[in-house]
Amino acid sequence: MAGAHRNIRLLHQSPIANAVREQSAAYAAAVAEQEHGLVRELWAVRGRSDADQVHRIAERSGLPVRWLAKAPTVNGERGMDKLLEERNVLLLRDRQSPFIEQFQHPLGRCAKFYKLTAYNNCNYWCEYCYLYLTFRNSPVSTHFVNYDRMFREIEAFDGASIPEPLRVLNLGELGDPLAVDEITGFAEQVVPFLPAHAPHTKLLFLTKSDAVKMLLPLEHGGRTIVSFSVNTDKVWRYLEHRTPSPAARLEAAREVQNAGYEVRLRIDPVIRYSTWKTDYEALVEEAFSLVRPSRITIGEYRPAEGLSNHIRARFPQSPLIKVNGSLVAEAGKLRYPRASRIEMFAALINAIRRHSARTDIALCKEDNQVWKAVGLNGSGLCCNCLG
Ligand code: SF4
Secondary structure (H helix, E strand, C coil): CCHHHHHHHHCCCHHHHHHHHHHHHHHHHHCCCCEEEEEEEEEECCCCCCCCHHHHHHHHHCEEEHHHHCCCCCCCCHHHHHHHHHHHHEEEECCCCCEEEEEECCCCCCCCCECCCCEEECCCCEEEHHHHHCCCCCCCCCEEEEEHCCCHHHHHHHHCCCCCCEEEECCCCCCCCCCCCHHCCCHHCCCHHHHHHCCCCCCEEECCCCCCCCCCCCCCCCCCEEEEEECCCCCHHHHHHHCCCCCCCCCHHHHHHHHHEEEEEEEECCCCCCCCCHHHHHHHHHHHHHHHCEEEEEECCCCCCCHHHHHHCCCCCHHHHHHHHHCEEECCEEEECHHHHHHHHHHHHHHHHCCCCCCCEEEEECHHHHHHHCCCCCCCCCCCCCC
């Protein structure tokens, strides 16, 4: 714990601080130069389905389509060039695997929720993103356009015998489902589909986006939950490049709540640094000044052991590389030591409880002992990805 604390504090005290600040400024400048927001190139793989969706998306984006015979694989660049190759592009292609699959946590630390994979990867550049590792062999941000098959799978899911808490399709497990929605227009097709054709199922958008204008007029029928991932201003400035500010996300949360959507918050990854406690308390304060979330799920920073190399390849000066070296291995991930994360979770829970006795609070992928240590009931199915 002390090591991790010290490492983050280095941001303010040593030459690495300047390097990290310079890197952050350079990445922010790269964003400011972009003509087309997060997507500068549109690629498409020739598929078996017709190309209508590709043409529709190309028209929305105003970008020419570069047609490919197959999906691109690894590229050899490093640093920002690598990010520009992987995450300045949106690849459109048919999904061959099922759109709907059940999540299986290897150690049973998570409910077997269902995910709906409309995107692989993301066009944001968060330094801690686990998808750099997950999609190391196919790192280009992808949107699957064979919607017809996806809609058939949603209808079949709706008719299947599935317990109520699991009747939620999570769109945020393998990408941010709203990050490039202004280009894909995916939400306006899928959100009204649920009340019309799958009324026993819910959708869950987990997002860092503030682009919610297109959600507001949709006939959602109470079947779509929007869960905003938020963090402190410091974590945002140093680690969540190209994302809207936490304040902008919370303002977006207020707007979708006013439009009748259920709103949840996710505070994840919680990162320990010199002013973490006051910063996370301020985040909770700001959240409750704008929105009444039905549920808040908290998770610590917990990288897979193999993630550091993938972070380093894209963000050579990332402060996370040092932090990772000071974490401890537990349950297949690197984590803050138990006492440290209990302290962080407890501080956040106290801050939330000062504003609301009714908001559900959950921890992401923690064992029962940690839930109990912070006064939560670990047997309840009440975390972000469930109904
Ligand atoms: S928003 Fe999520 S999926 Fe996108 S880069 Fe950040 S951590 Fe990765």
